[in-house]
Amino acid sequence: MLPDARQAWLDAQQAGWGDPARLHRPGRLAAQALDQAREAVAAAVGARSDEVVFTGSAAHANHAAVAGLALGRRRVGPRIVTTAIDHSSVLSAAVAAGSHAPVEVDHEGHVDLDRWAAAVRSTGTAAACIQVANHEVGTLQPYAEASQICQQAEVPLIVDATAALGRIEFGGISGWSVLTGWAGAFGGPASVGILVIKKGVRWRAPYPTDDYQGGRWPGMPDVPAIYAAAVALECWRQSGHSVGERQHDLIDRLRAGIAQRVPDVDVAGDPVRRVPHLLTFSVLYVDGETLTLELDKAGFAVASGSACSASSEHPSHVLAAMGALTHGNVRIGLTWPTTQAEIDRFLAVLPPIVADIRATVGVS
Amino acid sequence: MKCPRPIIEVARHIREVQVGAVLQLLADDPAAGPDLAAWCRMRGQTLVASDPPRFLVRREL
Numbered sequence: 001m002l003p004d005a006r007q008a009w010l011d012a013q014q015a016g017w018g019d020p021a022r023l024h025r026p027g028r029l030a031a032q033a034l035d036q037a038r039e040a041v042a043a044a045v046g047a048r049s050d051e052v053v054f055t056g057s058a059a060h061a062n063h064a065a066v067a068g069l070a071l072g073r074r075r076v077g078p079r080i081v082t083t084a085i086d087h088s089s090v091l092s093a094a095v096a097a098g099s100h101a102p103v104e105v106d107h108e109g110h111v112d113l114d115r116w117a118a119a120v121r122s123t124g125t126a127a128a129c130i131q132v133a134n135h136e137v138g139t140l141q142p143y144a145e146a147s148q149i150c151q152q153a154e155v156p157l158i159v160d161a162t163a164a165l166g167r168i169e170f171g172g173i174s175g176w177s178v179l180t181g182w183a184g185a186f187g188g189p190a191s192v193g194i195l196v197i198k199k200g201v202r203w204r205a206p207y208p209t210d211d212y213q214g215g216r217w218p219g220m221p222d223v224p225a226i227y228a229a230a231v232a233l234e235c236w237r238q239s240g241h242s243v244g245e246r247q248h249d250l251i252d253r254l255r256a257g258i259a260q261r262v263p264d265v266d267v268a269g270d271p272v273r274r275v276p277h278l279l280t281f282s283v284l285y286v287d288g289e290t291l292t293l294e295l296d297k298a299g300f301a302v303a304s305g306s307a308c309s310a311s312s313e314h315p316s317h318v319l320a321a322m323g324a325l326t327h328g329n330v331r332i333g334l335t336w337p338t339t340q341a342e343i344d345r346f347l348a349v350l351p352p353i354v355a356d357i358r359a360t361v362g363v364s
Numbered sequence: 365m366k367c368p369r370p371i372i373e374v375a376r377h378i379r380e381v382q383v384g385a386v387l388q389l390l391a392d393d394p395a396a397g398p399d400l401a402a403w404c405r406m407r408g409q410t411l412v413a414s415d416p417p418r419f420l421v422r423r424e425l
Contacts, residue, residue: 313394320398323401325398
């Protein structure tokens with residue numbers, strides 16, 4: 001978590017612990033902090049503050065976005081159009097809605113716009129969902145074109161901004177009906193999901209609600225965590241593009257260095273049109289679990305989309321849909337303070353680790 | 365046989381068939397399909413059939 005966000009969290013635990021629905025002083029202070037957080041998120045995504053809802057996680061926000069539009073537009077039909085590489089919480093919510101149309105992507109992860117248009121325009125489409133950027137490979141979707149197709153077809157669009165929020169300029173991301181995000185992806189608390197529902201959108205709560213958050217998400221909000229999330233988002237805004245530009249260059253360095261130093265590596269995603277901080281690559285003949293653990297020993301905490309290192313038996317649906325190698329997979333997400341020295345140390349430790357694992361396998 | 369074992373076995377045994385001949389792989393690993401397609405792309409071989417658990421690869425070089 002960003003240091004300023006952690007400090008804000010601690011401060012808000014002191015002053016903003018009250019129930020924001022109550023009239024006592026701690027409640028009023030909490031209500032104020034909640035309002036400030038809504039305003040910060042609204043300003044970041046181009047919405048009104050009363051359109052902002054806080055949930056418990058990205059998965060909750062995505063489930064609510066998909067199920068709420070499916071319910072609000074049930075007379076139109078049950079189909080939810082997504083890309084094949086949306087987050088698993090979007091895909092499972094689309095399946096639960098009754099009819100899921102996943103649209104294919106190319107080798108770098110861009111959605112096929114002709115197929116997207118055909119799926120969106122099919123009768124019975126309740127809603128469509130697209131990511132600003134993919135959470136594993138970082139590729140930016142052709143958002144403007146995809147969004148325009150939805151507007152022309154009068155199909156409400158959910159934009160999953162989880163991997164992009166705080167990381168890139170949001171000026172061009174408009175024309176959506178519902179937006180989702182997650183504070184854990186930009187250095188805020190993992191317990192804060194973001195759900196923004198534009199006024200006039202036919203969204204209905206697909207679960208029982210109460211008086212909190214305008215009847216859009218039930219239960220007393222965790223105001224200190226929400227406040228910390230807003231402070232984290234504000235940190236990115238205030239940094240301008242400086243952190244993003246530095247990270248974009250660091251990932252370029254990593255991308256080139258890995259391809260140069262490790263033979264038979266499949267580096268995934270769009271090398272240019274991407275969020276600044278993510279990189280995914282797969283190492284042929286190496287198993288992801290061993291690679292992840294060896295990198296952990298060397299001091300690098302990386303994720304993996306390989307089946308053997310995941311919580312399920314299946315490899316990453318993102319890598320599989322892109323035609324990328326799924327075994328030996330490593331996913332790197334840079335944090336705010338990541339330095340070039342750390343990148344160079346990674347580039348120094350990776351080749352011998354890979355060579356050692358390959359030597360035990362006996363294939364080159 | 366779990367990933368990346370099926371791909372390692374294909375890499376070993378492809379040398380045993382002649383160029384133009386087809387190698388059959390039987391693998392119940394869910395990663396075998398996507399990984400075999402990716403391996404063929406990286407190695408210049410051709411995935412002739414992908415019908416899990418049965419896969420056919422033609423040696424091109």
